[in-house]
Amino acid sequence: MGSSSSKNGGNGASNEGTVSKNVSAKSSKKGSASNGSSVDNKKQVSVTHVKVCKVDDLKDGEMKEVEVSSGKALLIREHGEFSAIGHKCSHYGAPLIKGVLSNGHVRCPWHGACFNSKTGDIEESPGLDSVPKFDVKVEGDDVIVTCNNKESHKRIKEMTCQSPDEDKKILIIGGGAAATTCAETLRQEGFKGQLVMATKEGHVPYDRPKLSKALDATADSLALRKADFFSVYDIDVKTSMEAVSVDTMLNSVKFQNGESLVYDTLVVATGGKPRKLTIPGADLENVCLLRTPEDGNHIVANAKGKNVVIIGASFIGVEVAAYLANKASSVTIVGRSTVPYEASLGKDIGGALQKLCEEKNVKFIMNNGVTELKGEEGKLREAVLKDGQTIAADVCVVGIGVTPSTEFLKDSGVVMNDRGAVIVDKTMKTNKDNIYAAGDIVEFPLSIADDAKVSIGHWQMAHAHGRTAALNVLDQETEVKSVPYFWTQIFGKSVRFAGYSNGMDDVIIDGSLEELKFVAYYTKGDRVVAAASMNSDPVVSQFAEFLLSDQDVLKSELQSDPSCWKSKL
Incomplete structure (x- = not known):
């Protein structure tokens, strides 16, 4: 380790997040193949050039799945220009063709992840990986896509590693979505100092929302990344490390095992802990x-x-x-x-x-x-x-329910509310200049709720917090602006939800509850603040885009025409 060079998982990232490295170049020459393929000797990867459609086959603002040698790609025409990215969401593999194209990104129809329509980079989670980008050119009236013949539907963004020339140390406490996203974003954005993630879990970070949906799943099967991923990118994951105190004068964290770690910048992302029963018999077996x-x-x-x-x-x-x-x-x-x-x-x-x-x-x-x-x-x-x-x-x-896992901050001077949630600003910074917090443990200003101070325990929002914290740690001034998005699944049926409905006073149902095919709109006064759906994709993802655009739809408008807001997208 200790290399200052970048490493790139490229398009060879597997479903489990293991790392593939590009083969070094021996020659920059390309050898043409008679079937429209060529070999890029620089990367030693076989590529194919495929005529996928005519220019007039796709109107501006439209998407189309097209066949390429590696399977399929999502062809996009936006503002008169063509681009192509992977056709499956990198989170759970949803078909992006059924998602929403808006403002330069494609939003997944299932859980709301967003991918840049030009680069395929992930811009909104859930999920950690980007999707592939394909080169597109127009020759005459033909649209031609160039693809790697061994394309994966996931792509790890380029990340740097630790350098012996950089002595800054960032310590992340926690091992969930916020912590993992923060760590990866720091490396993606060029941080070359020491990066430590200390978690009380006995495992590398895993997909926690699946726990209640697949009780027999193992930590290995749920892992967001395999252990070798963290080793490759010099992210030192220390498991079974439960924080017990933070000394903000000495910039030090003490752990239950007696070990102490120092930091230059601290990111707290310890998540929630389940509430325990306080009734007689709560300590019985099972x-x-x-x-x-x-x-x-x-x-x-x-x-x-x-x-x-x-x-x-x-x-x-x-x-x-x-x-x-x-x-x-x-x-x-x-x-x-x-x-x-x-x-x-x-x-x-x-x-x-x-x-x-x-x-x-x-x-x-x-x-x-x-x-x-x-x-x-x-x-x-x-x-x-x-x-x-x-x-x-x-x-x-x-x-x-859950409560914030923040007892160890009690005497640290970090300001918390009466629930134990850490109070942060829009950059995820606490009242201490070198301490940030993210995920379920924070109270933060929610942009779509007029900056009301809220706590939101969504997997998706934890990713957004982790990324925002990382960017601000690196002095890339960024405010968190993400639409809360969650989902639940029972008996093969999914409910999707976008928005913030606390304080709602009415629900308008468009569709059939009996058939479990509906869109529900949540109102507060005359303002529509959230939407939920079953069997109505991609309406919730569309509504998330609507909320992200800082527009409002009134209850009275919705009662006259439930789809009136779509014309404002």
Whole structure:
């Protein structure tokens, strides 16, 4: 390591994020092939030139999937110019042709990731990788795309490594989306100093949203990057390192294992921790939280053929119930609200999703709560509810929200709110000049909500925070401007959501809740502030673009014409 040269995963990045390196050039000459292919000796890669369409086949502002030798590419015509990028989102492989072309980028229809329409660079997450870029030229009335014959649908942006000539040290505490994105962005933007990521997790960073959707997944199968990736780019990932205090005078962090690390700049991205039960019996065997792959593996191993009680009727609880529905003997969700998702999606959508779950043998006990857990010989056997009834319970999964993992900052002088969230500005800087914070632990100004100070625990937003923090650490003044975007999936059905609906007072449904094919618009006063959908792609991604453009649509306008805002895109 220690090289000051750049390394580029190029277009050979695998689905797991492992690293491929380009072969060095021996000659810059190209040898033509009779089938329209050529060999680029500079890169020693075979390329093919493909006539994909006529100029007039694509109108301005349109996209088209075209066949190339390596598979497919997404051809784009914008402002009279042609470009071509990879046709699949680098996050989960969604077809970008079904996404949204707007303002120089393509937004994924599934989870909102954005890719530059000229370069393929990722500009908005979720996801870490960019997509390939293809050379395009026009000859006469033919549009010709040049492609690498071994193109992958993912591309790692060029990243630098540590140099012995750079002595600055950046320490990132955390190992989730914000921490990983921050680390990669620092290397992408040319930081050559020492870069350390210290996480209390026992694994390299992994895809946490999948935990509740695939309880049997291992840390290796969920890894955002393989361990060798971090080694190649001189990102020193220290696992099983839980921070216990920060000394802002000495620029030092102390960890539970007794080790201390110093820093020039500190980025705190420790995420949330699940709330624990405080009722009698909470310490019985098989009363479970879900935070790590090991937690998920334990739950599914002990739930098969057993009675499962889930406390909490929001995203984690319902996703776990959906996963266990055909594995456990019974699955019962106990919730305080009238229907699941009531606070986040509203009563109507919550009721429709409850019906979907009930059809799959998930039972709901709502407007209730668990007051005690009872067991035999230390093992859980039943749950006592607020209304006095008792239900069988061999496994209890607790999904009642999260709190910021920030106790170690208590005496640091870093300003936090009464919830323990770190208060940051639009650049993700705290009240300490050399300390930044990102992800679930922060309270930050949300641009689409008139800079209201909010805390948002979305995977997508954590990526945005991590990138913004990195750029500002490197004195590239950047304000976070990202539209909150989240999703949930149960029984093969997905709900997508964009915007910020806290304080909503009405929900306008366009479509059929019974058929689970609808768009829901959330209003606050006469302003439409968010949208959710099922089976209506790419409407939520379109609405995210609408919110990003700083435009408003009024409730009264929407009631007259639910699609009126699309004409403003």
